[in-house]
Amino acid sequence: VLWRLARGGGSSRRAVLLLGLCDAGKTLLFARLLTGRYRDTQTSITDSSAVYRVGGDKNINVTLIDLPGHESLRLQFLERFKAAARAIVFVVDSVAFQREVKDVAEFLYQVLVDSTVLKNAPALLIACNKQDVTMAKSAKLIQQQLEKELNTLRVTRSAAPTSLDGSAAGAPAQLGKKGKDFDFSQLPMKVEFVECSARGSKGEEGDADFEGLEKWLAKIA
Amino acid sequence: QERGGNNSFTHEALTLKYKLDNQFELVFVVGFQKILTLTYVDKLIDDVHKEFRDKYRNEFQQKGTLGLLNGTFDFKDDFLRLLREAEESSKVRAPTVMKTFEQSVKSQKTVKCMIETRGEKPKEKAKPKKNKGSKKEGTEAVTTSSKAAPGEKQPSAAGDREELTKDEILQRNREEFFKKHMKAGDKSSKSPKPDAQKEKGKKPRVWDLGNSNAKVLDYSNSTTNGNSEACPPEEFDPDLALGDRNREPGRLYDLEYESDEEAEEEKVIQNTSKPSTKKGGLGGMFGMLRGLVGSKSLTREDMDPVLEKMKDHLIAKNVAAEIAVQLCESVAKKLEGKVMGTFTTVTSTVKQALQEALVQILQPQRRVDVLRDVMDAQRHRRPYVVTFCGVNGVGKSTNLAKISFWLIENGFSVLIAACDTFRAGAVEQLRTHARRLNALHPPESHGGRTMVQLYEKGYGKDAAGIAMEAISYARNQGFDVVLVDTAGRMQDNAPLMTALAKLIAVNAPDLVLFVGEALVGNEAVDQLVKFNKALADHSMAQTPRLIDGIVLTKFDTIDDKVGAAISMTYITSKPIVFVGTGQTYCDLRSLNAKAVVAALMKA
Numbered sequence: 129v130l131w132r133l134a135r136g137g138g139s140s141r142r143a144v145l146l147l148g149l150c151d152a153g154k155t156l157l158f159a160r161l162l163t164g165r166y167r168d169t170q171t172s173i174t175d176s177s178a179v180y181r182v183g184g185d186k187n188i189n190v191t192l193i194d195l196p197g198h199e200s201l202r203l204q205f206l207e208r209f210k211a212a213a214r215a216i217v218f219v220v221d222s223v224a225f226q227r228e229v230k231d232v233a234e235f236l237y238q239v240l241v242d243s244t245v246l247k248n249a250p251a252l253l254i255a256c257n258k259q260d261v262t263m264a265k266s267a268k269l270i271q272q273q274l275e276k277e278l279n280t281l282r283v284t285r286s287a288a289p290t291s292l293d294g295s296a297a298g299a300p301a302q303l304g305k306k307g308k309d310f311d312f313s314q315l316p317m318k319v320e321f322v323e324c325s326a327r328g329s330k331g332e333e334g335d336a337d338f339e340g341l342e343k344w345l346a347k348i349a
Numbered sequence: 350q351e352r353g354g355n356n357s358f359t360h361e362a363l364t365l366k367y368k369l370d371n372q373f374e375l376v377f378v379v380g381f382q383k384i385l386t387l388t389y390v391d392k393l394i395d396d397v398h399k400e401f402r403d404k405y406r407n408e409f410q411q412k413g414t415l416g417l418l419n420g421t422f423d424f425k426d427d428f429l430r431l432l433r434e435a436e437e438s439s440k441v442r443a444p445t446v447m448k449t450f451e452q453s454v455k456s457q458k459t460v461k462c463m464i465e466t467r468g469e470k471p472k473e474k475a476k477p478k479k480n481k482g483s484k485k486e487g488t489e490a491v492t493t494s495s496k497a498a499p500g501e502k503q504p505s506a507a508g509d510r511e512e513l514t515k516d517e518i519l520q521r522n523r524e525e526f527f528k529k530h531m532k533a534g535d536k537s538s539k540s541p542k543p544d545a546q547k548e549k550g551k552k553p554r555v556w557d558l559g560n561s562n563a564k565v566l567d568y569s570n571s572t573t574n575g576n577s578e579a580c581p582p583e584e585f586d587p588d589l590a591l592g593d594r595n596r597e598p599g600r601l602y603d604l605e606y607e608s609d610e611e612a613e614e615e616k617v618i619q620n621t622s623k624p625s626t627k628k629g630g631l632g633g634m635f636g637m638l639r640g641l642v643g644s645k646s647l648t649r650e651d652m653d654p655v656l657e658k659m660k661d662h663l664i665a666k667n668v669a670a671e672i673a674v675q676l677c678e679s680v681a682k683k684l685e686g687k688v689m690g691t692f693t694t695v696t697s698t699v700k701q702a703l704q705e706a707l708v709q710i711l712q713p714q715r716r717v718d719v720l721r722d723v724m725d726a727q728r729h730r731r732p733y734v735v736t737f738c739g740v741n742g743v744g745k746s747t748n749l750a751k752i753s754f755w756l757i758e759n760g761f762s763v764l765i766a767a768c769d770t771f772r773a774g775a776v777e778q779l780r781t782h783a784r785r786l787n788a789l790h791p792p793e794s795h796g797g798r799t800m801v802q803l804y805e806k807g808y809g810k811d812a813a814g815i816a817m818e819a820i821s822y823a824r825n826q827g828f829d830v831v832l833v834d835t836a837g838r839m840q841d842n843a844p845l846m847t848a849l850a851k852l853i854a855v856n857a858p859d860l861v862l863f864v865g866e867a868l869v870g871n872e873a874v875d876q877l878v879k880f881n882k883a884l885a886d887h888s889m890a891q892t893p894r895l896i897d898g899i900v901l902t903k904f905d906t907i908d909d910k911v912g913a914a915i916s917m918t919y920i921t922s923k924p925i926v927f928v929g930t931g932q933t934y935c936d937l938r939s940l941n942a943k944a945v946v947a948a949l950m951k952a
Contacts, residue, residue, distance in 0.1 A: 204709055204712075280724060281721065284718055284720035
């Protein structure tokens with residue numbers, strides 16, 4: 129009984145969060161994973177959660193939570209759900225990545241330095257979405273660019289003026305090792321990159337190709 | 350955003366009006382051409398809201414997210430119909446016919462069967478309006494609409510459409526009450542029948558007072574009271590005479606589901622709809638009980654006293670008065686109709702919502718990382734230009750020195766442009782700062798570069814010209830950042846505002862910072878609005894440069910009356926980039942939204 133109670137604490141983190149910038153494709157990915165069908169989505173203004181059956185044969189469920197990506201809402205929802213996160217899928221729009229690299233990196237940085245996230249170290253998957261478009265960047269390229277950007281951000285963020293009242297966030301955690309360039313392998317959590325396309329190569333009628341995503345979900349469940 | 354009080358938004362040629370359904374978390378948006386003033390838009394959106402909600406209520410309740418994903422909402426036909434109705438109603442106004450009362454009296458006598466869906470007519474609204482008759486009687490439902498009588502023929506496709514009358518509601522409510530207390534699973538409407546007769550005496554009076562939603566019953570279908578189960582399980586709409594827009598179906602704890610679950614849901618709906626705006630005596634008592642045990646829905650009346658208190662509290666903490674009003678309004682709109690959880694009081698819910706709203710306002714919507722942007726500019730080999738503007742005496746020069754100290758600490762070389770050519774001693778002040786900073790960071794420790802230099806051309810010259818020369822000087826000399834100090838000016842001083850706007854438009858700085866002191870109260874609103882307006886008016890470009898960020902100074906002088914931060918960010922929706930907390934070089938902080946909100950909400 130006691131052991132089950134102890135495990136109960138751990139299983140309170142059964143959620144997989146879908147994060148990302150606005151228009152990255154989170155809500156569509158969410159719908160696809162759950163129903164397999166394509167839906168026209170609007171910009172989310174609130175979270176949606178549902179239980180997802182992993183794999184075909186395993187009887188394990190994870191709760192998928194799709195959070196809005198809009199700048200004014202994302203932090204608020206992240207606050208609410210970060211403690212329950214067992215894994216995080218960070219959806220990146222591979223087509224608009226060049227333009228948005230700074231914003232992507234900033235959001236990712238905010239997620240990574242969060243104290244709750246660092247403590248729990250949920251598995252992180254960077255899903256490079258919208259691969260069906262020809263101009264999409266590859267996962268490798270995105271990884272390199274993000275590492276560079278995060279490297280710079282580390283420096284600038286830690287040099288920012290300390291916040292009022294010298295609160296706990298006054299000394300932001302240092303991502304990765306000092307002195308060396310930032311690398312995703314320096315993080316305390318497992319990070320993987322995967323390419324996927326929520327819309328699918330055959331347009332709206334076809335299936336989405338995200339077997340990589342599904343396999344990863346099965347692995348971490 | 351937190352501007353929920355105003356529900357319309359104009360963009361190019363279209364105006365959008367929206368309506369929130371807080372219970373099911375739906376948003377209804379209507380877009381129309383700005384030039385057309387369509388009076389029926391409000392009504393249309395309300396009608397669409399009600400109809401959609403009722404039609405798909407089941408799906409929402411039972412299936413949750415998956416239901417939303419899977420359900421196909423075939424609303425197009427209904428929508429077109431509603432649109433047509435609304436358009437017609439705005440053209441035609443049928444003469445009012447005072448027949449409804451009579452009809453209602455008649456109907457009370459024969460009430461037996463359960464309700465069913467309301468017809469496709471738009472429903473009545475919260476306030477009692479004039480009753481308008483319908484053109485056709487018989488099997489038509491008469492609705493009272495706020496503007497006109499839709500009076501079209503009802504394609505009585507499903508035949509009998511009956512509506513719940515006040516009578517029914519009362520008896521449902523009683524039923525609920527008894528059920529709750531006796532835990533009797535009595536679901537049929539047998540027992541209420543005697544009640545119904547007893548109530549009859551009271552009915553006319555209640556009807557007079559209240560909202561009327563007189564419906565004409567289809568006599569052909571009224572049979573014995575055991576008919577409840579036999580009624581076709583269609584969608585029902587209990588929104589009615591109570592005229593409460595916020596009725597919720599509430600939780601279904603007490604009821605066991607049976608085959609006729611439609612009937613159940615109706616009862617439950619009556620359940621919670623009654624406490625809210627009932628003018629009879631019963632509702633108030635039930636409301637209180639329910640409030641304690643939970644699943645009470647929030648109405649305006651509940652929230653008003655709490656909101657008043659919160660508003661006064663905010664004003665006491667130095668938030669500008671109109672901002673406080675708008676904030677409370679938007680929180681009210683957001684919470685209206687929401688179902689509260691168990692054991693939460695109205696006060697705590699409102700406080701929670703207000704807190705979230707405040708945090709959201711203070712959290713920047715764009716990146717606040719100055720260093721990052723400076724690095725970017727460095728890469729492009731051009732200086733990063735920052736302009737400081739504000740009224741007299743807020744601390745522009747002092748904070749400029751602090752920011753340049755911070756930048757130097759991070760290894761960027763700074764050129765200070767003294768564009769304050771008016772105030773006596775402004776240039777000397779900056780010269781002293783430059784000298785001190787250079788003493789703190791001597792060129793030797795930075796690879797032979799002088800980290801700070803002052804660019805000035807004396808007094809009485811044109812500020813915009815000096816700024817332009819300073820920027821080109823910086824570009825030639827390879828300075829990383831240019832900080833432009835301008836003279837303080839009152840927002841009402843038109844020529845000075847024009848001069849400032851010219852400076853900004855001509856030089857196109859990367860960052861325009863408005864320096865405001867934390868002591869200011871309602872003035873902050875005025876200052877910011879006028880500054881932004883001046884910048885917008887005098888700029889020739891299509892997209893004028895407005896204020897990009899706020900520097901909040903003299904923060905150490907206020908202990909917890911931090912309301913000015915809220916006022917300023919609310920007005921401009923731009924982030925607070927720096928906070929000045931003293932007069933030495935190290936007194937520069939960044940904003941911690943949670944701490945500020947905590948201080949604001951404390952006692």
